[in-house]
Amino acid sequence: MLSQEEADSSTAALPYNMEEWEQGYRSQPHEYDYWIDEVEGQIPAELTGTLFRNGPALFDVNGQRIHHPFDGDGMVCAIAFNEGRAHFRNRLVRTTAFEDERAAGKILYRGVFGTEKAGGWLANAFDIKLKNIANTNVIYWGDRLLALWEAAEPYRLDPYTLETIGKDDFYGLLPPGKPFGAHPKIDRSRDKDNPTLVNFALEVGLPFKIAIYETDLRGTLKRRYTHNYCGFLFIHDFVVTPNYCLLFNNPLDFNPLPFLFGFKGPGQCIKFRPDRPTEVLVIPRDPAKPMLKIKGKSGFIYHHANAFEEGDEICVDSICYESFFILEPGEDFLKVDFPKMDPGQLWRFRINLKTQTMGRELLESRCCEFPVINPQKVAQPHRYVFLGAADIPEGNTPLQAILKLDLETGDRHLWSAAPHGFNGEPIFVPRPNATQEDDGWVFNLVYDGVNNRSDLVILDGRDLSLLARLHLKHHIPYGLHGCWTNECFLP
Numbered sequence: 001m002l003s004q005e006e007a008d009s010s011t012a013a014l015p016y017n018m019e020e021w022e023q024g025y026r027s028q029p030h031e032y033d034y035w036i037d038e039v040e041g042q043i044p045a046e047l048t049g050t051l052f053r054n055g056p057a058l059f060d061v062n063g064q065r066i067h068h069p070f071d072g073d074g075m076v077c078a079i080a081f082n083e084g085r086a087h088f089r090n091r092l093v094r095t096t097a098f099e100d101e102r103a104a105g106k107i108l109y110r111g112v113f114g115t116e117k118a119g120g121w122l123a124n125a126f127d128i129k130l131k132n133i134a135n136t137n138v139i140y141w142g143d144r145l146l147a148l149w150e151a152a153e154p155y156r157l158d159p160y161t162l163e164t165i166g167k168d169d170f171y172g173l174l175p176p177g178k179p180f181g182a183h184p185k186i187d188r189s190r191d192k193d194n195p196t197l198v199n200f201a202l203e204v205g206l207p208f209k210i211a212i213y214e215t216d217l218r219g220t221l222k223r224r225y226t227h228n229y230c231g232f233l234f235i236h237d238f239v240v241t242p243n244y245c246l247l248f249n250n251p252l253d254f255n256p257l258p259f260l261f262g263f264k265g266p267g268q269c270i271k272f273r274p275d276r277p278t279e280v281l282v283i284p285r286d287p288a289k290p291m292l293k294i295k296g297k298s299g300f301i302y303h304h305a306n307a308f309e310e311g312d313e314i315c316v317d318s319i320c321y322e323s324f325f326i327l328e329p330g331e332d333f334l335k336v337d338f339p340k341m342d343p344g345q346l347w348r349f350r351i352n353l354k355t356q357t358m359g360r361e362l363l364e365s366r367c368c369e370f371p372v373i374n375p376q377k378v379a380q381p382h383r384y385v386f387l388g389a390a391d392i393p394e395g396n397t398p399l400q401a402i403l404k405l406d407l408e409t410g411d412r413h414l415w416s417a418a419p420h421g422f423n424g425e426p427i428f429v430p431r432p433n434a435t436q437e438d439d440g441w442v443f444n445l446v447y448d449g450v451n452n453r454s455d456l457v458i459l460d461g462r463d464l465s466l467l468a469r470l471h472l473k474h475h476i477p478y479g480l481h482g483c484w485t486n487e488c489f490l491p
């Protein structure tokens with residue numbers, strides 16, 4: 001955490017207005033379907049395909065507020081491009097819990113990050129079932145569009161209409177009730193024309209079980225391997241290389257009693273332990289080989305950009321925090337004190353498999369999150385990283401900009417939506433037949449705090465110059481993750 005003096009100095013000239021930022025977290029219960037007719041600039045004519053994006057969209061149930069945005073019901077947006085035009089559609093994911101609460105008109109489920117049923121601890125004690133909100137990511141793999149939430153099974157959607165089809169067993173691979181991670185990786189390092197989807201799932205228990213699934217585009221299982229782990233695991237994302245999966249286990253203590261007795265959500269029962277090292281679980285993709293545990297300097301990680309092998313080392317680029325933020329019971333997520341929180345920063349971790357040691361170096365000190373790369377480079381050395389970033393170089397703020405980092409030259413490009421715009425994860429789409437890693441488009445959904453609506457901004461991946469700004473007719477709450485497919489799902 002920053003000292004009060006440091007926090008005060010960084011609030012001197014904030015490039016944003018908190019009231020405008022808060023407006024981006026209004027619930028969006030409406031579902032739309034229209035051609036986007038208000039466009040500044042030009043949509044690239046060769047852009048053909050569909051951008052899918054997921055994120056929490058409801059921050060109340062019939063007026064009863066949820067505690068943390070991560071507990072909000074998922075909403076998937078699809079923006080389909082064809083011949084220089086774009087069509088927008090959004091649908092809430094009709095999970096069983098969403099339908100139950102809609103019918104009841106009140107909160108019926110506890111959330112991981114502290115949402116509770118009305119009635120205090122007595123109404124919540126010993127109810128340990130959590131709500132599958134399907135709000136974290138959306139992937140299109142094979143012929144399936146899936147909304148993902150890491151603690152439960154995916155929900156399948158119709159890619160044309162976004163209607164919810166129902167819970168999905170991922171081509172018959174997931175036993176009923178088993179989780180499926182929200183950050184699958186599409187690995188082309190072994191065969192660029194026949195990618196492999198690699199995903200992990202954490203099965204909570206004594207011990208925890210880490211399951212890794214590898215499938216081809218038809219959903220055929222190539223490999224499934226599991227490892228037991230004695231101890232608590234809190235892992236949101238992971239990375240792959242041609243030979244390994246790596247999971248960074250954040251140094252945390254977990255005391256489940258406040259959850260069991262109805263006082264807190266499980267995500268509020270975590271305590272960050274900066275005195276303990278981060279432990280990297282190195283899992284060979286050869287199921288016959290054992291898992292390694294390698295320790296390094298402490299930090300908290302949600303997201304990684306990528307990993308690749310280099311001699312005896314594996315390099316992993318990740319967003320790391322010096323502390324872990326918890327929204328305590330009674331606190332309001334809309335009143336979060338940004339300057340007081342530690343910023344996420346981009347680090348390169350070097351994991352030496354021979355010496356079983358881990359070092360790290362800072363790649364970018366500016367507050368940043370949601371690192372992405374050219375998807376063709378997953379599991380291979382990458383030159384460029386695109387990030388959601390702060391408009392100002394120091395301190396912690398909401399994300400208002402896109403930063404492009406050239407790891408070869410150190411060059412940086414920044415496109416900013418400040419002071420009135422707020423954004424999240426960039427999505428990089430390679431130009432068809434591109435020969436340069438950064439030749440493509442960067443999509444960026446920006447909340448416009450003046451006009452109370454969202455824009456889809458399309459930037460040139462080479463220099464982050466603005467190509468087009470597509471004005472939507474409404475706002476889309478700050479979201480999480482998404483994907484691009486070259487298939488165009490138009491009505």
Ligand SMILES: [Fe+2]
Nearest residue numbers: 236237303481
């Ligand atoms: Fe994530």
